[in-house]
C-alpha cells in the first residue's frame with residue numbers, strides 16, 4: 001500500500017463527505033422542483049470514484065456515465081459549479097446547459113457525464129487511441145455500470161482496446177442493479193470481470209466500500225497500463241443506497257437488503273479506520289464534517305443566486321471552432 005501523508009488521507013475523507021452532503025442537498029433541491037430532468041445520486045458509491053481518481057495523474061482522462069456528480073467533484077470541479085449545473089445556472093460547470101447527467105470540464109481532464117448507457121465506451125476508446133497515437137503516457141479511466149456491460153458498445157470497445165493495446169482502464173461499478181433489474185436477471189455472467197477474460201484483458205475485483213482498497217487496485221492497474229501493458233479491467237463491488245433516480249419506488253429490492261448495505265457505509269468505514277490507525281480522531285473529523293457542511297451550504301447559496309444562461313447561449317458551444 002502506498003503510504004499517504006496525513007493531509008492526503010483527510011482529503012479523501014473530505015471528498016467523500018462533500019459528495020454525500022452535496023447530493024443530500026441535491027435531493028432536497030429536486031423535491032423543491034428546482035432541478036429539471038433526472039437526478040441519479042451516487043450516495044453509497046463515494047469510495048469508488050474517490051479511491052479511483054486519487055490514483056490518477058493530471059494527464060489521465062476520466063469519463064463516466066450519468067451518475068457523475070461525485071466523479072466531477074473528485075476530478076477537482078468545485079462543489080458550487082456542480083450545484084449550479086444541477087440548477088441549470090450559467091455558472092455551472094457546463095454553463096447550465098448540461099444538467100445533472102452532462103457535467104464535463106476538459107481542463108480537468110474530465111470528459112463527462114454521458115446519459116446513454118454504454119455510449120461513452122467507444123468515446124473512451126477514441127480518447128485512448130488519441131493518446132496512444134501521439135505517444136503520450138496518459139491513461140483513460142472509463143467508468144460504467146454493471147448494466148452497461150450487456151450493451152454492444154461495451155463488447156466492441158473492449159475488443160478494439162485489446163486489439164490496439166490501448167492505454168485504458170475499464171472500471172465497472174457493480175452496484176448490483178441496472179435500474180430495477182438485478183445483475184443475475186440481465187447478465188449471463190454475474191462476476192462481471194469474467195467478461196474481460198473473453199477479450200484477454202487482465203482484470204481484478206475490488207471492494208468498493210473501502211476507499212483505500214479501490215485506490216490500491218487502481219494504482220496497480222494504472223501502473224500496469226502506463227508501462228505499456230494495454231487495457232486493464234477493474235470490477236468494483238458497491239451498492240447505491242438510494243433509488244436508481246429520484247422517484248424510484250424501489251419495488252425490486254427489499255428494505256432489509258438496503259439496510260444491510262447502509263450499515264456498511266463507505267464513509268463510516270473509512271472514518272473508523274482513520275481513528276483506529278491513529279491518523280485522526282473524532283474531534284478532528286467532526287470539525288472537518290462541519291467545514292464540509294459550510295462548504296456545501298455556500299455552494300447552494302452560490303448556485304441559487306447565480307443567473308440563468310441567456311437565451312442566446314442556446315446557440316453557443318454546439319460546434320467546435322477550427
Ligand SMILES: Cc1ncc(C[n+]2csc(CCOP(=O)(O)OP(=O)(O)O)c2C)c(N)n1
Nearest residue numbers: 067115116117145146147148175177178179
Ligand atoms: C441505451 C440506453 N438504454 C436504456 C437507457 C435507460 N437506462 C438509464 S440507466 C439504465 C440502467 C443502467 O444500469 P447500470 O449501467 O448498472 O448503471 P447504474 O444506474 O447502476 O449506475 C437504463 C437501462 C439508457 N439511458 N440508454
Ligand SMILES: [Mg+2]
Nearest residue numbers: 145146177178
Ligand atoms: Mg448498476
